Amino acid sequence: MGSVSAAMIEAAVVDELRVVVDDQGLRDAVFQGSKALLDKEQAEVETLLAQLKAQVNRDTEEVQRILKHEVFENLNDIRVEDLKSRIAKAEADVVVATEKLKQVAARQLSRLDIDIAMSDFKVVWASLTAKERVHLVELLVARVVHDPDAGSMAISYHPTAINALVEECEESVA
Incomplete structure (x- = not known):
């Protein structure tokens, strides 16, 4: 019984994967998984952004009310400083969240992006490190x-392989 080198197994797997990535169903699944992942992240950032802006508005209104009705000056001074500090932090967080929203939008993939990446599987495979290749396999x-x-040589795939990739992407983004 002859043996097969790891390089031969890898070459066979890569050839098989090359055929698999040409499957339109797989490409659709990758697109939908990527879109769902980024849509979820975008919704989370948009929710955070709305909360931060609402906080800035509430705190600003409270500062204006306090300054309009100057009662208990010392307590008001402390409260106004606290509110101003919260407003400054929330405004800084708004800038960070807005930038993150731009980054999420920039990472959105189109079907064309996926088609291009998958059509040139050899280049994509070559761009991966050895560790990434092993992990993907x-x-x-x-x-x-x-x-x-x-x-x-017969190669069988995990039935949940695409889901595993999407979940791993979610973990790395989080």
């Missing part, structure tokens, strides 16, 4: 069976 490939008599 571990996520996607369930089993490789070599039949030396027939000179063939």
Whole structure:
């Protein structure tokens, strides 16, 4: 019984993956997974942004009320300083959240982006580090069976491979 080198197994897996990435269903799943991930992140940032802006408005209105009705001057001074500090922090957080929103928008992939990346799988594969390649194969490939008599190799994939990739992307973004 002959053995197969790791390089030969990798080449067979890469050839098989090249065929798989041409599948339109896979491309649709990648697009939908990417879109869902970024839409969720965008919604979270937009919610945070709305909360921060509402806080700035509430605190600004309270400062104006306090300054309009100057009662308990010392307490009001302390409260106004506290509110001004909260407003400054919230405004700084608004800037950060707005920038994050721009970054999320910039990471949105179109179907064309996915088609281009997947159509040039060889370049994408070459751009990955050895560790990333191994990890990707571990996520996607369930089993490789070599039949030396027939000179063939059968590759089976994890049924939830795309979901695993999407979940991993979610974890790395979070």
